[in-house]
Amino acid sequence: PIQNIDSNALTKPVAKFNGRFVMLGLGVVGQGLLPLILKRLDMPKENISIISHNPEDLKVSKEYGIPHTIRELTLENYKQSLDELFQTSDAEADKLPTDRVEVKGFLCNMSVLVCSSALVEYCQRHHILYIDASLETWDKASVPISNTEKSIYFQRETFIHMKKKNRATAVMAHGANPGMVEHLVKEAMMNMQRDAKLNIPEPTTTQGWAELARTLGIQTIHIAEKDTQQSSIPKKRGECVNTWSVDGLVDESILAAEVGWGTHETYKKILTHDMGSKTGIMLTTNGAEARVRSWVPTIGQQFGYVIPHYEALELSHLLSIYEDGVRTYAPTCHYAYHPCDDAILSLIELKERDWVQQDVSRNLTADDILPGGYDELGVLLMGDKYQAYWYGSLLTIEEAKSLVPYNNATSLQVTATALAGIAYAINHPSEGVVEPFEMDHHEVLDIAKPYLGKVYGVYTDWNPLKRFKGSEVAVVPKDTDDNNVFSFTNFVVE
Numbered sequence: 001p002i003q004n005i006d007s008n009a010l011t012k013p014v015a016k017f018n019g020r021f022v023m024l025g026l027g028v029v030g031q032g033l034l035p036l037i038l039k040r041l042d043m044p045k046e047n048i049s050i051i052s053h054n055p056e057d058l059k060v061s062k063e064y065g066i067p068h069t070i071r072e073l074t075l076e077n078y079k080q081s082l083d084e085l086f087q088t089s090d091a092e093a094d095k096l097p098t099d100r101v102e103v104k105g106f107l108c109n110m111s112v113l114v115c116s117s118a119l120v121e122y123c124q125r126h127h128i129l130y131i132d133a134s135l136e137t138w139d140k141a142s143v144p145i146s147n148t149e150k151s152i153y154f155q156r157e158t159f160i161h162m163k164k165k166n167r168a169t170a171v172m173a174h175g176a177n178p179g180m181v182e183h184l185v186k187e188a189m190m191n192m193q194r195d196a197k198l199n200i201p202e203p204t205t206t207q208g209w210a211e212l213a214r215t216l217g218i219q220t221i222h223i224a225e226k227d228t229q230q231s232s233i234p235k236k237r238g239e240c241v242n243t244w245s246v247d248g249l250v251d252e253s254i255l256a257a258e259v260g261w262g263t264h265e266t267y268k269k270i271l272t273h274d275m276g277s278k279t280g281i282m283l284t285t286n287g288a289e290a291r292v293r294s295w296v297p298t299i300g301q302q303f304g305y306v307i308p309h310y311e312a313l314e315l316s317h318l319l320s321i322y323e324d325g326v327r328t329y330a331p332t333c334h335y336a337y338h339p340c341d342d343a344i345l346s347l348i349e350l351k352e353r354d355w356v357q358q359d360v361s362r363n364l365t366a367d368d369i370l371p372g373g374y375d376e377l378g379v380l381l382m383g384d385k386y387q388a389y390w391y392g393s394l395l396t397i398e399e400a401k402s403l404v405p406y407n408n409a410t411s412l413q414v415t416a417t418a419l420a421g422i423a424y425a426i427n428h429p430s431e432g433v434v435e436p437f438e439m440d441h442h443e444v445l446d447i448a449k450p451y452l453g454k455v456y457g458v459y460t461d462w463n464p465l466k467r468f469k470g471s472e473v474a475v476v477p478k479d480t481d482d483n484n485v486f487s488f489t490n491f492v493v494e
Contacts, residue, residue, distance in 0.1 A: 009450040010403070013042040014423040019103055022085045023050045024073065024119075025111030026057035028244050028363045029133060029175065032407040033110060033415040034064060040419055040447075041426075049085055052111070060406065073114045075143055082107070082122060093126045101168050101430040102127050108422060112247045113139040117158050120170045120433065127168050129425045133175030133418055134248065135159075135310055148273075152258055152308050157276035159433050167432035174421035174436050175414035176377060177223050177335070178311035180393070180448060183417075183441035184379050185221065185315060188391035191457050192216050196386060206438065210319045214329045217385030218319075219264050219486040222336040223311060224304065224380040224390060226296045229340045229373030229397055229409055231364050239360040240350065241342035243375070243410040246361040249339070253288035253347055254355045258308035259488065260316020262332035266481060267488040279317040279330060282308075286355075288347045292491040294336035296376050297390055297458045301467075303493050304336030305347070311335075311436070318437050332488055336380075340364075340373075366401045366408045373397045374453075375409035382486050387459040395453030403451055416451035420444040464490040 021043060023030060030052070038045065050061050053072035061068035073081055083089055086105045096102060107123050109116070109132040116135045123130040135155040137145060148154055159172055173179060189212050193200045196216075203209045227243055235241045242249045256271070261281045271282040283290050283306065290306035312334045320330040339347075342364070349358065362368075378392015393413055400412040407415060424439055436444075449455055463485050468476055477494065481487040 006450070011039065014040045014419065014447050015426040016042040017047075017106060017426050018043065019047065020086050020105040021048045022082070022105065022107050023048065024052070024107060024109045024114065026050055026052040026060060026068070027054070027110065027112075028365070028411050029414050029418070030110040031057070031060045032404060032411040033108070033418055034060065034066070035405045036415055036419045037108075037422070038064060041422070051081065051085060073111070075115070075118070075138055078114070078118060079122060086126065086128060088126055096127050100166060103168065103429050104128055106130070106422070106425070110418070112136055112245055112251060115143075116155070116172070117162070120159070120162065123170060124167045124432070129168050129429060130170040131174055131418065131421045131425055132172065133179065133414060134173055147256065150255060151282060152310050153273055153276070153280040153282070153313050156310060156313050160276070163433045165432055166430050169425040169429050169431045170433045171421040171425050171439070172433060172435055173310040173314075175418050176410075177225070178309060178314065179421065179436050180413060180417040180452075181223050181311050181377070181379050182315060182436035183439070183444050184391055185381070185437070186441045187445070188379055188381055188389055188457065189213060189216060189218075191391065192381065192386060192389055206318050207321075209437075210321050210329070213319045213331060214321060216381070217383035218331050218381050219262060219383040220488075220491075221315060221331050221333040222292075222294045222304070222380040222382070223309065223334070223377075224294045224296050224336045224392075225375070225377040226299060226302060226338045227340040227343070227373075227375045227410060229364065229375065230370045231342050231368050232370050233368065235342040235345050236360070237349070238358050239362055240346040240358040241362045241364065242346065243340050243343065243364045243369075243408055244414065246363055249343060249346075250350065250357045252307050252309070253305070253350065254286055255308050257283040257285060257287045257290035257306040258312060258334070259283065259306065260312045260314070260333035261330070262316065263327060263330050264484060264486070265332055265488055266484060267492075277317050279320060279327070280313040288351060291493040292334070292336050293464045293493060294491070295380055295388070295390065295460060295462045296378070298376055298394070301462060302338050304338050307335045307337050309335045314435050314437055318435070332486075364408060366397065366406065369397050369408055371398060373409065375413060377413055382463065384485065387461055388463065389457060389459050391457040393452040393455050399453050409453075412451055416448040417444065420447035423447060
């Protein structure tokens with residue numbers, strides 16, 4: 001059922017901003033975010049401009065009366081293009097102070113295949129606030145890079161070295177996941193300690209959250225998602241369909257699956273890194289081929305794709321505990337994604353095409369989707385001390401359509417959290433590069449929750465080996481680790 005929501009929670013301004021505000025990208029997420037920005041930011045409408053590469057995006061910008069430049073940003077033109085939109089230059093940047101931030105604008109990046117690190121470097125030089133929903137590199141076809149450099153692990157390590165205070169705030173990877181789910185992990189852990197009557201005060205540091213995770217015995221965290229939204233038009237051969245960015249889904253799916261690697265793991269079919277924190281690994285298959293058993297409340301066990309995602313590397317790293325320089329505790333963390341049926345068919349066909357994207361792309365808008373579907377997105381915390389605990393958002397297509405124009409159930413989970421990230425950057429303008437788990441989760445979720453449908457938690461006795469108990473037909477894989485129930489090897493679907 002549609003939740004009863006205080007109307008003030010949907011109309012009250014979340015931040016005041018007087019600078020130039022540039023939206024980069026106006027796909028499914030950008031279109032859903034624009035009406036939220038117009039409604040919830042106290043900002044002159046004439047301050048907003050849009051740049052994207054797709055002429056079809058003009059329909060939405062014209063509806064809202066926002067100036068819109070159609071141009072593909074590339075390595076060769078992005079600086080000049082942003083200079084024009086922000087009315088600045090290198091000469092103007094040279095005049096800015098280096099010991100404090102004088103905010104000159106905001107770049108809201110909801111694009112794909114535009115290099116995140118290049119944009120952040122530009123923004124910090126020009127004292128421009130920044131947010132994106134995922135880490136991106138330049139299109140590999142135009143700027144050749146290795147598979148390692150394309151990995152999320154490599155990109156995140158780049159940003160770790162860019163973290164400096166008294167720089168314009170850059171909120172990294174802050175949509176639904178990554179973004180919302182990191183904040184849900186904190187709430188989930190506090191719920192678990194409350195229910196276990198541990199009486200542990202809420203941590204105030206990253207190290208404190210890591211200690212709480214260890215106290216709770218958390219060994220594995222799944223970002224467990226089930227999307228049941230259905231298109232009113234069946235998928236056709238040669239067409240890639242998705243409830244969020246088709247290009248984003250394809251780009252992530254063809255990359256090697258990535259996992260934030262816990263200290264309890266024994267699984268051997270992995271590729272390790274020889275630089276950086278060394279807290280993440282890659283599997284030997286790509287995201288659209290790697291599947292794991294997982295669990296969500298509405299249906300129970302499901303098979304999910306290990307699509308490489310930022311939050312997997314971030315959470316496992318930031319929840320690590322080191323003693324005398326040795327990493328003695330960390331949970332495994334990864335995505336376990338069951339997309340909508342049309343997207344699954346699209347991924348199967350993508351594999352049949354040897355990973356060459358289909359000629360036709362179709363992003364499902366709210367009006368394309370049949371009634372009754374939902375997106376169930378949460379975090380599944382598992383370990384050997386307490387029952388597994390799923391905590392997250394269950395948002396129906398009906399709720400999404402009633403709350404914000406141009407949103408389906410998937411996109412609204414992204415755009416609501418992106419709005420909260422924008423407010424965070426405006427209200428904390430000099431934090432430099434900041435990751436979702438480093439932010440105040442109360443501040444973010446207070447803004448996002450009214451748009452997330454039913455936010456709730458469920459305990460379950462499910463685990464990846466439960467299927468073998470009392471079964472006369474289940475074949476126990478030879479790699480099963482009975483002594484380490486939540487080892488990655490027990491989740492893998494061969």
